[in-house]
Amino acid sequence: MGQQRMRDRGDRFEWSGGHPALDLVNTLDERPSPAPIENLATYRDLTGFAELAGLIDRGIVRRLAKLDGRSGPRIVKRARRLREHLHDVLAAANSKRPARQSDLGALSAAIQAAHAAQMLVASLAPELASRRWSSMVPEIPLHACSLAIERLLVSEERKRIRKCGAPDCDVYYLDTSKGHRRQWCSMKGCGNREKQRRWRYAT
Numbered sequence: 001m002g003q004q005r006m007r008d009r010g011d012r013f014e015w016s017g018g019h020p021a022l023d024l025v026n027t028l029d030e031r032p033s034p035a036p037i038e039n040l041a042t043y044r045d046l047t048g049f050a051e052l053a054g055l056i057d058r059g060i061v062r063r064l065a066k067l068d069g070r071s072g073p074r075i076v077k078r079a080r081r082l083r084e085h086l087h088d089v090l091a092a093a094n095s096k097r098p099a100r101q102s103d104l105g106a107l108s109a110a111i112q113a114a115h116a117a118q119m120l121v122a123s124l125a126p127e128l129a130s131r132r133w134s135s136m137v138p139e140i141p142l143h144a145c146s147l148a149i150e151r152l153l154v155s156e157e158r159k160r161i162r163k164c165g166a167p168d169c170d171v172y173y174l175d176t177s178k179g180h181r182r183q184w185c186s187m188k189g190c191g192n193r194e195k196q197r198r199w200r201y202a203t
Contacts (some may be wrong), residue, residue, distance in 0.1 A: 003164055010051060011048075012029075012039055013027060013039055013049055013052060014026035014027065014029060014039075014117075014171060014185075016059075016164075016173050016185040016186055017171070017172060017173050017174060018173050018174035018175075018176060019148070019151075019152055019156065019174045020053040020054065020055055020145070020148040021145070021148040021149045021152035021153075022090075022152065022161070022172045022173055022174060023049075023053055023153065024049070024053070024079075024082075024083050024086070024145050024148065024149070025086055025087045025090065025172050026171050026172065027039040027040045027049060028040075028083065028084075028087075029067075029081065031169075031170040031171075032168070032170050033168065038080075040076055040079060040080055040083070041074075041076075042072070042076060043069065043072030043073065043075060043076045043138070044072075045076070046075070046076045046079050046141045046142070047061050047064055047065070047141045048061075049141075050140075050141035050144050050145060053148070055141070055145065055147075055148055056140060056141060056144050060133075061138060062139070063136050064136070064138060064140060067136070067137075067138050068138075069168075071138050072138060075138055075139055075141075075142050078110075078142055079141070079142050079145060081106070081141070082106070082107070082110050082145060082146065082149070083145075085103040085106045085107050086103075086107065086149055086152075087170075087172075088100065088103045089103050089107070089153075089171075090103065090161065090163070091163075092170050093158055093161065094162075094163045094172075107146075107149055107150075107153070110142070110146040110149070111146045111147065111149065111150045112141075113139075113143065113146070114142075114143035114144070114146040114147045114150075115147075117133060117134060117135075117137065117139065117140070117143045118131045118132065118133060118134060118143075118181035119131070119132060119134040120132075120135075125165060132180055155173065160174055160175050160176070160178065160180065161174060161175070162174075162175045162182065163181075164183075164185040164190050165183040165184055165190070166184065166185075166190040166193065169185060169190050170180055171185035171190075173185055185201075
């Protein structure tokens with residue numbers, strides 16, 4: 001499963017999602033096994049993920065590293081809870097069930113907090129203004145993940161959001177393939193494994 005998949009960026013995170021919010025969901029690796037692997041164990045993991053996912057830049061990561069780290073464990077726990085709320089929304093959609101309002105409410109609160117942490121600043125071109133973080137606070141990577149979740153939920157067609165077809169893999173991804181026929185998180189991992197399994201059963 002997860003450890004057999006391609007790590008496109010040379011790190012421990014799963015990058016099969018094709019969208020930062022889906023990559024966030026996939027930070028709990030080996031889901032749904034009895035012993036999933038937590039890749040957001042520390043605040044440093046969270047900032048590293050946010051940087052690699054393109055949600056915050058290296059300069060912000062350096063500045064965050066200089067802040068008082070006492071709130072880090074609390075913030076990364078909030079990020080993991082946020083991830084699980086999104087996972088449950090995706091699982092409901094995959095099962096053709098309506099999402100629980102408690103999950104949507106938690107996501108809404110996180111998204112609102114993220115917007116409140118930004119401000120408009122003058123921009124030369126092409127827009128009149130752009131958004132910036134209003135202050136350098138340790139919640140920035142959490143806020144950045146929240147905004148990515150908002151973009152996923154309101155901007156992407158639900159039929160393009162898929163779960164890997166392997167029964168023992170809960171990786172979610174954005175299907176951008178021609179004809180929307182992608183079935184696996186990766187062909188070298190689950191796709192190859194499932195084809196081998198089907199071949200064995202057919203012979």
